[in-house]
Amino acid sequence: MAAPRQGRRYRAVLTGASGGIGAAIAARLAPHCALLILVGRQREALEALARSLRGCDVQIVCGDLCERHTLSAIAATARASGGIDLLINNAGVSSFHAFETQDPAAIRAQVETNLLAPMLLTRELLPLLGAAASAQVINIGSVFGSLGFPGFAAYGAAKAGLAGFSQSLxxxxxxxxxxxxxxxxxxxxxxxxxxxxxxMNRALRTAEDTPEAVADAFMRFLSGSAASRTLGGAERLFVLVNKLLPGIPERAIRKQLVQIRKYLPR
Ligand SMILES: NC(=O)c1ccc[n+]([C@@H]2O[C@H](COP(=O)([O-])OP(=O)(O)OC[C@H]3O[C@@H](n4cnc5c(N)ncnc54)[C@H](OP(=O)(O)O)[C@@H]3O)[C@@H](O)[C@H]2O)c1
Structure with a gap:
């Protein structure tokens, strides 16, 4: 497998760069990049982020990843800039809602943004990635892609699909x-x-990370060679138990359901 070389300067595309985790990753990644292409829908946020980054050529592609022409624009920018060797599919949306009454448009947006867009962008950029001496695609999933949770049926389905896509590819x-x-x-x-x-997270005492801590963990993951990484010791254990003995998390989450329903929009 293509592990990153010591002292290497990446030529990267980062989607969802204007978001919480994306901006924190951009700040840490930029000093290790020769080229960093920031993708998002909010031009002002991307421009402000670009101004704060030092030490590399920063390009911006502003557009909706669910639209074909945005994918082409990213590929064109990457090609015109001399190629890339790192794609980080980080953009995502989540809509916590009772599934039965969830707006079909919200279900579609979650599947398109979290699953279809990263698949199609990866396909678009694979020829450029394949031309590099060594390259990486890193898909940003979620614990909920390995551990189904009430209120996140569409999000969990899309993130589970992203995990399957990552493994197959x-x-x-x-x-x-x-x-x-x-x-x-x-x-x-x-x-x-x-x-x-x-x-709900407060009520259930769910552990929460800061985007900066996630970005630090991401940078450690980037410089290693593991196929995948789930953040949080308890979450990793829960995901493992969910695979081997799914009845255990099933019962634990069932016990929380009354409380979860208090917060679940319907
Ligand atoms: N925060 C969490 O609790 C958590 C937990 C597990 C996994 N994750 C995953 O981490 C990733 C980053 O999430 P975050 O927490 O940083 O969320 P965030 O702050 O809401 O950022 C999401 C980013 O995705 C971009 N985006 C969304 N839809 C897009 C579209 N159709 N086209 C282009 N860009 C789009 C947003 O761009 P705009 O600014 O233009 O909207 C924004 O930059 C996501 O994949 C998410 O599923 C987050």
Whole structure:
């Protein structure tokens, strides 16, 4: 597998760069980059972030990742800048809601943004990544992609799909110079979580990370060679038990359901 070389300067695309985790990753990644292409929908936020970064060529692609022309614009920028060797599929949306009454548009947006867009962007950029001496695709998943949780049916389905995509593609490219890897944060204090989620997390005493701590863990993951990483010791254990003995988390979450329903929009 293609492990990063010591002292290497990346040529990277980072989606969701204007968000909580994305901006924290950008700040840490920039000093290790020759090129950093920031992707998001809010031009002002991307420009402010770009101004704060030092030490590398920073480019901006502003657009919706669910639209075909945004993917083409990212590929065109990467090509015109001399190629890339790192793609971080970090952009994501989450909508905590009772599934039965969830707006179909919100279900579609979660599947398209969290699963389809990273798949199609990866496909678009694979020729450029494959041309590099060694390259990585890192998909940002979620603990909820390995551990189904009430109120996150669409989000969990999309993130579980992203984990499956990462593993399949990784195996398809095992004899190449492109490594496909998967990094799953646990609950993190960013704008992706609604007030209802924040209140529920407090009530359930769910551990939460800061985006800065997630970005630090991401940088350690980036410089290693593990296929995947889930943040949080308890969460890693819960995910493992969920695979081997799913009845145990099933019962634990069932006990929390009355409390979860107090916060679940319907
Ligand atoms: N925070 C958590 O609790 C948590 C836990 C586990 C995993 N994660 C994952 O971590 C990643 C980053 O999330 P975050 O917490 O940093 O969330 P965030 O602060 O809400 O940031 C999300 C980012 O994704 C971008 N984005 C969303 N939809 C997009 C679209 N259609 N086209 C282009 N960009 C789009 C947003 O851009 P705009 O600013 O233009 O909207 C923003 O930059 C996500 O994949 C998320 O699922 C988060």
């Amino acid at each position: 990784r195996r398809e490219y095992a004899d190449s110079t492109v490594a496909v890897r998967h990094f799953s944060p646990r609950a993190t204090r960013t704008a992706i979580n609604s007030d209802a989620v924040k209140d």
